[in-house]
Amino acid sequence: MITIEEMAVVDANAAALGVPRKQLMESSGRAVARVVREHAEPDDDVVIVAGRGNNGGDSFVATRFLDAYDPTVLLLGRAKTISTEISWENWVALNRGEYDIREARDSRDLDLGTPDLIVDGILGTGVRGAPREPAHTAIERINESDGTVVSVDVPSGMDANSGTVASVAVDADHTVTFHDMKPGLESPEQSVTVADIGIPAMADTLVERGDLLRLGRAPNSHKGDNGTVLVIGGGPYTGAPALTAQAALAAGADIVRVACPTAVAETVQSFNEGLITTPLTGDRLDSDHVTSLLEAAAEVDVAVLGPGLGAHDESLAAAQSFISSFDGTCVVDADPLGVVPDAADTDASLVCTPHAGEFRRMGGDPSDSWRDRMDDVRTLATDLGVTVLLKGRYDVIADGSTGRTRVNRSGTPEMTVGGTGDVLAGIVGAFASVLDPIHAAAIGAYINGRAGERASNERASISPLDLIENVPVVLDA
Ligand SMILES: NC(=O)C1=CN([C@@H]2O[C@H](COP(=O)(O)OP(=O)(O)OC[C@H]3O[C@@H](n4cnc5c(N)ncnc54)[C@H](OP(=O)(O)O)[C@@H]3O)[C@@H](O)[C@H]2O)[C@@H](O)CC1
Numbered sequence: 129m130i131t132i133e134e135m136a137v138v139d140a141n142a143a144a145l146g147v148p149r150k151q152l153m154e155s156s157g158r159a160v161a162r163v164v165r166e167h168a169e170p171d172d173d174v175v176i177v178a179g180r181g182n183n184g185g186d187s188f189v190a191t192r193f194l195d196a197y198d199p200t201v202l203l204l205g206r207a208k209t210i211s212t213e214i215s216w217e218n219w220v221a222l223n224r225g226e227y228d229i230r231e232a233r234d235s236r237d238l239d240l241g242t243p244d245l246i247v248d249g250i251l252g253t254g255v256r257g258a259p260r261e262p263a264h265t266a267i268e269r270i271n272e273s274d275g276t277v278v279s280v281d282v283p284s285g286m287d288a289n290s291g292t293v294a295s296v297a298v299d300a301d302h303t304v305t306f307h308d309m310k311p312g313l314e315s316p317e318q319s320v321t322v323a324d325i326g327i328p329a330m331a332d333t334l335v336e337r338g339d340l341l342r343l344g345r346a347p348n349s350h351k352g353d354n355g356t357v358l359v360i361g362g363g364p365y366t367g368a369p370a371l372t373a374q375a376a377l378a379a380g381a382d383i384v385r386v387a388c389p390t391a392v393a394e395t396v397q398s399f400n401e402g403l404i405t406t407p408l409t410g411d412r413l414d415s416d417h418v419t420s421l422l423e424a425a426a427e428v429d430v431a432v433l434g435p436g437l438g439a440h441d442e443s444l445a446a447a448q449s450f451i452s453s454f455d456g457t458c459v460v461d462a463d464p465l466g467v468v469p470d471a472a473d474t475d476a477s478l479v480c481t482p483h484a485g486e487f488r489r490m491g492g493d494p495s496d497s498w499r500d501r502m503d504d505v506r507t508l509a510t511d512l513g514v515t516v517l518l519k520g521r522y523d524v525i526a527d528g529s530t531g532r533t534r535v536n537r538s539g540t541p542e543m544t545v546g547g548t549g550d551v552l553a554g555i556v557g558a559f560a561s562v563l564d565p566i567h568a569a570a571i572g573a574y575i576n577g578r579a580g581e582r583a584s585n586e587r588a589s590i591s592p593l594d595l596i597e598n599v600p601v602v603l604d605a
């Protein structure tokens with residue numbers, strides 16, 4: 129089962145993997161034609177009713193596979209308003225091939241005749257609101273006809289996520305949907321074929337630029353408004369929480385606060401005047417701080433616990449007690465990862481970002497190959513009921529509640545330098561304020577790796593600050 133939004137991600141990831149949408153459209157159209165042939169008699173009169181988007185494009189392709197029926201194509205609207213390039217190219221092919229094609233300029237041009245079979249390629253997943261004219265009338269004419277109706281992807285006028293109909297929808301006899309079942313198509317009255325259109329399985333698994341669509345913007349557009357983040361860290365190390373906090377800002381968080389021991393607050397502040405620090409008395413985190421930290425964390429969208437916190441027993445006990453009592457979203461990195469198994473009964477939604485050594489401390493056993501790591505990470509995530517991002521050459525990310533597992537390939541060997549993990553935690557924190565944990569972790573790893581690639585193109589070695597500098601750049605790329 130796949131939603132329209134998820135389908136758009138997978139489709140864009142397939143393109144990133146070298147399978148462009150026009151190729152998918154060819155497979156979609158061919159799959160539609162196959163179902164048409166199953167339901168048509170040799171001399172049947174076949175009419176194809178097409179809209180101006182890619183749903184229409186699929187039906188233009190289908191037309192070329194239905195030559196035996198000498199089909200008629202009725203385009204709803206003027207050809208020059210066809211809204212996508214690949215659909216236009218397939219329309220041009222019908223023109224050049226001397227197919228029987230017609231443009232219905234308005235609802236008066238909508239005589240369908242008495243076809244035995246109608247292909248409905250008017251509106252697919254791109255429908256917005258109630259069908260306008262001439263689509264509205266065309267849908268009514270199709271429903272009045274006695275012919276068998278085969279719908280492309282979704283019955284036109286129906287929302288494929290919810291099955292709801294804004295005003296009218298095609299009453300399809302058969303629907304040919306693509307790649308995976310859509311939630312709204314599940315009803316006993318419908319016969320649905322799910323066609324494999326050649327989207328590689330890895331378009332689901334690998335994190336690619338299509339995943340950026342989840343940020344609620346086109347992959348090429350600008351950063352939107354994100355949420356608020358509280359970084360809890362520092363003590364023995366001052367650089368780490370400052371890097372995490374700056375990375376969260378770079379990834380688009382609106383406000384980033386840092387709760388750190390008094391002894392390091394001034395140093396953290398000096399890194400970036402945009403950071404707001406909340407000093408904790410003393411020189412390391414201890415149990416006396418937990419109550420005030422829980423109050424501060426309740427005020428933000430996401431807490432990031434761990435950068436530079438150190439491994440003192442008192443600090444780890446405080447971290448465990450914080451995790452146990454917290455009920456929001458918390459990214460856990462570095463030393464506190466070891467206490468996660470003892471705090472796994474928490475109501476908090478945890479996103480854990482271990483490297484291989486920390487993964488072992490959490491009770492996992494990472495294999496050498498990333499394919500095997502997919503099982504290892506899924507197992508630990510499921511056992512603990514958390515999201516896990518295991519860092520490495522290929523990062524492996526799994527969601528403990530659904531078992532969904534992703535792999536990120538971006539990054540460069542130069543990123544083994546210290547501090548890149550702190551940057552990653554901040555990026556994931558910023559994204560976790562606007563996305564589900566699995567998506568925040570996956571896109572965080574992807575963006576961190578892309579920033580590293582870009583930084584290492586410019587210099588022989590890279591620092592964590594180079595990464596941070598490149599985060600907004602790769603987000604806009
Ligand atoms: N995703 C995938 O991976 C794959 C998707 N594929 C296929 O692409 C389809 C989605 O294509 P899509 O995005 O071009 O949208 P689509 O459904 O043709 O509608 C857009 C057109 O309809 C119009 N329009 C909108 N609302 C309207 C209204 N209320 N009343 C009237 N008109 C309305 C809108 O016009 P506009 O509003 O822009 O003027 C525009 O012209 C999908 O269903 C599947 O078939 C496959 O090829 C392979 C893989």
Ligand SMILES: Nc1ncnc2c1ncn2[C@@H]1O[C@H](COP(=O)(O)OP(=O)(O)O)[C@@H](O)[C@H]1O
Pocket residue numbers: 483519520521522523538539540541542543544545546547548549550552573576577
């Ligand atoms: N050899 C590598 N190739 C690609 N990316 C890497 C490599 N080593 C580390 N990274 C990336 O660097 C980031 C930090 O990972 P790591 O260095 O393991 O963290 P830490 O700083 O906690 O030790 C991760 O996003 C990871 O994907």
Ligand SMILES: [K+]
Pocket residue numbers: 183248249250251252279280281282283284
């Ligand atoms: K349709």
